[in-house]
Amino acid sequence: MIDISKQTVKLNCPNCKRSHTVSLKQVADERTINCTCGQGIKLKDNNHSSRKAIHDINKSFKDLENAFKKLGR
Ligand SMILES: [Zn+2]
Numbered sequence: 001m002i003d004i005s006k007q008t009v010k011l012n013c014p015n016c017k018r019s020h021t022v023s024l025k026q027v028a029d030e031r032t033i034n035c036t037c038g039q040g041i042k043l044k045d046n047n048h049s050s051r052k053a054i055h056d057i058n059k060s061f062k063d064l065e066n067a068f069k070k071l072g073r
Contacts, residue, residue: 005023005024008024010022015037022043024050024054029043030042030045
């Protein structure tokens with residue numbers, strides 16, 4: 001099964017502009033990642049949109065999976 005929370009997004013360090021790759025799950029959990037320059041970057045899930053998206057999309061995949069199961073009968 002596809003898990004959307006493993007999808008990644010890119011963001012840049014506000015201090016040194018180094019590019020970082022974080023998973024949607026890390027954003028949904030509002031983790032803080034540490035840049036090699038020493039800057040801590042607090043991930044912000046605005047209005048819990050990432051969390052909601054993960055939930056909604058995972059649900060869609062599950063529905064799809066169930067639909068395929070029915071077809072296979
Ligand atoms: Zn940095």
